[in-house]
Amino acid sequence: MKILMVGDVVGKTGRYFFMEQTLELKQTHKIDMVVVNGENAAHGNGLTPQIFDELIRGGADVVTSGNHIWDNPKIMEIIDIEPFLLRPANYPEDAPGKGFCIFPVGKKNIGVINLSGRTFMPPIDCPFRLAEKMLTFMQKNCDVILIDFHAEATSEKIAFAHLFDGRVTAVVGTHTHVQTADEKILPKGTAYISDLGMVGAENSVLGMMIEPVIKRFVTGRPSKFDVAKGAAVYCALLINIDNKTDRAVRVERIQIHEQGGLERIPIT
Helix, strand or coil, rough: CCCEEEEEHHHHHHHHHHHHHHHHHHHHCCCCCCEEECCCCCCCCCCCHHHHHHHCCCCCCCCECCCCCCCCCCHCCCCCCCCCEEECCCCCCCCCCCCCEEEECCCEEEEEEEEECCCCCCCCCCCCHHHHHHHHHHHHHHHHEEEECCCCCHHHHHHHHHHHCCEEEEEECCCCCCCCCCCCEECCCCCCCCCEEEEEECEHHHCCHHHHHHHHHHHCCCCCCCCCCEEEEEEEEEEECCCCCCCEEEEEEEEEECCCCCCCCCCC
């Protein structure tokens, strides 16, 4: 089995490049399932029903998120009804939506858990303790378990992955939009990378236009951020899983650079 886990999609630039590349990758690599983080897909902030549909049409099977999931109020129209749209599970129990799902691939059940870190992030429930509780259910009902750990600090991500090494199939980090070069299979068999990176404009600051970000840093005053245009980059991790053991046997870091950055037409 092959599973592709894709980094944070940023705005229109990222959405269209995601749609272009994912469908081709699924075909050429015979990928069975795609998980993508979509919390920045709506002009860099949040997600809408229409954009969620774009990601699904473009090849996504499960869409995860993070601390920006609430940024666009339109998400409330679908967050309770879409089975494969996730928000971090460690938000309060009465928060809309859900933090995990089970996606069928052939005769296998693939569990996906979405969690948020707490270091340099909004204060919510402990992801370590909650994941322990969730695994009791997930291990009984899933053959493969994938975790999108949406966090800022690499130390928190690495510690989390080692705690659950051998008990889940993969732990991938999201949130920073910068792909790390530490993809590996941990000693007990869990696939890992500190951050998947992003799908968005390459000549940017985390997918946003450069000048307003510099202005905020230099002046210390607010500055409106807009999604950058131009040639895009596509960052992801391809995980090969043994069908007998349900363990990761190989990981491949993917980074695709677009040439030219022409105006894109949505896939319909």
